Amino acid sequence: QKGRVPFSPHSPVAAVTSTASLLHSRSPTAFALLFVAISRLRKSGRKETVLDLAKFVDKGVQVKLTGGRQVTGTLKGYDQLLNLVLDEAVEFLRDADDPLKTTDQTRSLGLIVCRGTAVMLVSPTDGTDEIANPFIQPDGA
Numbered sequence: 001q002k003g004r005v006p007f008s009p010h011s012p013v014a015a016v017t018s019t020a021s022l023l024h025s026r027s028p029t030a031f032a033l034l035f036v037a038i039s040r041l042r043k044s045g046r047k048e049t050v051l052d053l054a055k056f057v058d059k060g061v062q063v064k065l066t067g068g069r070q071v072t073g074t075l076k077g078y079d080q081l082l083n084l085v086l087d088e089a090v091e092f093l094r095d096a097d098d099p100l101k102t103t104d105q106t107r108s109l110g111l112i113v114c115r116g117t118a119v120m121l122v123s124p125t126d127g128t129d130e131i132a133n134p135f136i137q138p139d140g141a
Contacts, residue, residue, distance in 0.1 A: 053078045053122065060125035061086070065118045068094060070102050071109065072125055082116030 053075065061075045063084060073086030089109040092102040 053084075056122070056124060062121075062123050062125050062128075063114055063119060064121040065114060066120055067118070068099060071112070071114065073109075073112070076111075079116070082119050082122075084114040084116070084119060084122070085111070086114060087111050 056075045057077070059075060060072060061084075062070065062072045063086065064070050070092045071086065071089050072092075073089035075084060076087045077085040087110075089112045091107045091109055093105040093107055095101040095103050
């Protein structure tokens, strides 16, 4: 593919993504390593994308957008600005009392384009499960 930089395990992007996975430990060393990796990526002058959406084309994805909207659908296309084309898109409606929470109610949207400036998160729908928040304090603690 023309214009794509091949992903190398020794590239600055690989260093950033592998170090980011260590951050759940909240170790100062992990934060320092991430800072160094990001600095190297900026200095390298090469433009590499951390997201490789090619592996998600024609597969189900979940997209979270700025403003709290959440959409799932089949990824049909994308560009370097992270504009996404989703087919058979379904929006999860938000709770009227708490607009930050989504409900089980959905609205079918069909074929849509998500503008890249509004995309906050892209994740596959297959192979992911929602887990309990480990940072919530139990009642009475």
